[in-house]
Amino acid sequence: MNKKGLLIVISGPSGAGKGTICKELIYQQVPNLELSVSATTRNPRPGEIEGKSYFFKPKEQFVEMVNNNEFIEYATVYDNYYGTPRKYVVDKLEEGKDVILEIDVQGAMKVKKNTEGAVFVFILPPSMEELKNRITSRGTETLQDIDKRMHKAYDEVCCANNYDYVVVNDDVKSAAEKIKCILMAEKCRVNRAQIDFNSFKEV
């Protein structure tokens, strides 16, 4: 039986730790699980690998892909485009791989509109104080930037109700454990289990 994989969208406010959790899942080599690779128009940074870090695309090609509806979602960040190529994700799912999409809240809501059958997980920080600590301790942002990020985070937390699951990231390993369980449980859901009940009809 050809079992299709599951698309799991991991999202949440900046600083909630969605990236760290996804890295932990890949580090643990969860069987059958792969991280989606985004396309971008920005230049590769040292060490980044085409097709693994990103699919690096010239702007004209990216825009053409947008026009051909080849992205599940895309966005512009500081004059650069970023997007999730539909074909890459669909191919992996058809191969039976589970695909993680780590993405911001706005992107996740676009994916929700444009796909069927994906599972949406919202990563919450343990508290807003802790979120502020995490953003501040990066040491890369001005007080004004931090304020802006915190306001955005407030807005985004309200979106959690549009997701299927909420995982509080108080500890990366336990958050990763929960996501592995969500994957396992979703594969057992009656509407997904892909069990051929007819085969239970004859002996």
Next chain:
Amino acid sequence: MNKKGLLIVISGPSGAGKGTICKELIYQQVPNLELSVSATTRNPRPGEIEGKSYFFKPKEQFVEMVNNNEFIEYATVYDNYYGTPRKYVVDKLEEGKDVILEIDVQGAMKVKKNTEGAVFVFILPPSMEELKNRITSRGTETLQDIDKRMHKAYDEVCCANNYDYVVVNDDVKSAAEKIKCILMAEKCRVNRAQIDFNSFKEV
């Protein structure tokens, strides 16, 4: 915050192995998980303990409890009553315990009618051949009994679509693992996660 427990109903055809899976879960001492205790009018067998194996009740008291709507479900088997006392289950859930109810398909459908928020898991044998092997190898039943059980099992498999999850019991430990994941995942579901989003509104 007072977190209510989860009621998880484990059901499926006789011979699918639901009892063995529940025993495995209790043996593994899954934190916070308890098996529901049924009431019955039959006499205790050697080694059975009141309040642990069953609540043993005289017939008149059982009937009074039925009339007072004190059972989530009950049934008659060979002139004896068996039932799930509502108060026992509700009290455990209020204490924050997760409660497993191991029950036949007819009982599970009654629980579905009479409760809210429970999670329903259907245990499937790997195949009907394997189910027949299991029932036959018990050595306690006539060929006619086996035929009757198999026919009932066919009917029951059709009910699987009324459940939330289907777990194929090809291996007891892996089936128990899946049920632990289902419990964990259900606790992360947005509508259950009991997260006070208001507390994420101020810093």
